[in-house]
Amino acid sequence: MKKSVFFGTLAAAGLVAGFAAAGTLDDVKARGELNCGVNTGLVGFAAPDANGNWSGFDVAICKAVAAAVLGDPTKVKYVPTSGQTRFTALASGEVDVLARNSTWTFLRDNDLKLDFVGVNYYDGQGFMVPKALGVSSAKELDGATICIQTGTTTELNLADFFKANNMSYSPIAIDSNAEGEQQYLAGACDAYTTDASGLAATRAAFANPADHIILPEIISKEPLGPAVRHGDNQWGDIVRWTLNALIAAEEYGITSANIEELSKGSANPEIDRLLGTSGDLGPMFGLDNLWAKRAILASGNYGEIFAATIGESTPIGLARGLNAQWTQGGLLYTPPFR
């Protein structure tokens, strides 16, 4: 009896929360600020500098959405979320968007009632081993001890991979990336596994990067993308098309350098529609016509953001790989703006 009352209350509260979620756009506009859930700190993706200014690949999404909706990329309140609290923070309304290198999975989409609006980084899980170990393939890791971050999809992928290849391993549970590096360098585990982007960043920061190799096998698909609450389609569309606008901008050659010129009118009608020179796209989801232009101006198009935060010219040095435009052999393919 008591239990049913308790669950009834929870359900009622959930309903109220559901109604509350319906007007995220209005809430954000009324607040004058976007609450964006980010990582507490992940090299290249989200990190505050000494003055508390956040920057990074995920942070750029927050800035673009804030620019599109509020007209000012600085009107963001960054809410650092841990691996355990990120989805609850989104579901409870603590944040409006979660741009926190989170993998889009069936369970998270349906069981946790989130909506992943797209993919901003195609990642995959890899292994790093010391060169001295003499291993050149993940298939040779039978019986190895492996450092693995708890509460992530990587933990499950690792189990799947070793089971599928009929191998055994002993996991060393770690709590954060920094701890993982420390354990790995101290020799507590033979191999360190996490997303390939994380491995690259970690290896680049080692005293002797050349002593470590990242094995060629990528054992999982990790499409990382921004997520919003389930049930508020208008808000989901805004975040989705803001991300799409950044990707499309790169495809059409719109950069922060030439955007002013292009927005006066261009030969490509799709560019005109995107930048609001012609057509009426913005008002269809409650914004004005210049939303995409502002989003792109916030920190550049997708390619510019990539190059500035995690690209080959940065210390992390990630190649575009799967994250190139479809015209360049990658997976980035945005639906048309029409």
Added chain:
Amino acid sequence: MSEHRTAAYVRTEILPEMAPPVSEIGVIRWLRENLFSGPLNTLLTLAGAFVLYLLISESFPWFRNSVWFASSVGECRDIITARWGEGATGACWAIIRDRWNMFMFGFYPRELYWRPTLALGLLLFAAAPVLFSESRRIRMAVLGVMAVFLVLAFPALGVGTPATGLLLLALGAMLVLAWSRPWALLWLTGIYPGLAVWMLWGGSVWGPVLAMAGFVLGWAAFTATRSRGAIISVGAAVALALAWWFFAMGPVMQMLETYLPFAIEAVRSDKFGGFVLALTIGVAGIVLSLPMGVVLALARQSDMLLVKSLAVGFIEFIRGVPLISLLFVASLLLNYFLPPGTNFDIILRVIIMVTLFAAAYIAEVVRGGLAALPRGQYEAADSLGLDYWKAQRLIILPQALKISIPGIVSTFIGMFKDTTLVVFVGLLDPLKGITDSVRASFEWKGAYWEPYIFVGCIFFIFNFAMSRYSMYLERRLKRDHH
């Protein structure tokens, strides 16, 4: 009488004093008695010395090779290699130098650093009449050091000369007061909570002032109705204060803000971080949880069934759940139950939870003190004709609290360290929150031990000070030295 005859083998004169055997003096005796007094102790000593040797030989080079001036971990490594040769490792304290502000203040606006600093400095002045009322020497030493620190810190934090001069005057006046009439500083103690909140969060002065006015109103109601008995007067005080906070305060504040606007720059809670955050939560938790804990302890001892069972239920519930789950409730679950759009400050939520948590433990510690008092003390109070509150205030609590000091301070120390758990609700505590975000910048990725050691040292300083203070307090309150 014939002369005293003695046998030939008996000495007739005293021997000169000889030096004691080598094994019975000085270092050797000390070593023998303390370190090598038996086979087991000898073995333990040797094992201990070996472990100590291992620790020092492993860590000493790391500390000796410390680098203080560098702009990244990579530069630190280059400097260490250049200075100590290939393969040498060393501490890179440059990370602390570079991000000192973040460890201390989080993202607090740089030009306003003086505000939390002043709030911390004034804390000691406000606490002096309570904490250091008996010894002028200790009081003046503590306050003098704090005053010098503030006066030196202000220009360093970019405060102009006129303001620093004003501070100097105010501190001087307070030092004189502390010297001559320490109880006069109690007015500062009274306004300090409002002042500290205003200093930390800024905004309109009327918010803290009017919130504090609620306590004054409550007190006024209490004194006005005192003759009607304790329950009625406490009830009137609580009712009036609540009515003020919930109904009257909003409109009055709006009016005052319109006609008498007086505000300083507001700082939002998400700008708090590092030790400013830890100290804000820690100090607020300590100050609020002590009275609440005492009341809970008394309630648990009460003869009134309702009061007693409520107290027991609260204490056992709070002690039965981990602090982290309470923090999760505060940060995440609460949003489901509050009306949409409610903006309930996250630090305030955390402070409430931490306070409730600490109060439950304090209540049990104080209950231990109450139980340790001989029954005769209660009966003596009754026989003097004191009513319940007078008996508690004059006879029972002073003794019970004295007994409870070590336990209370232990709870406070534990609670202060537990403030680092707020990282799980997205606040940047110094130990993990700030450390993780500092390491997320590429320059400092790879520095692992340095931030932990640094933050640990700072926590040690605060906790050790608290611990020493509690020992001083125990000595001061010792009444059985005859």
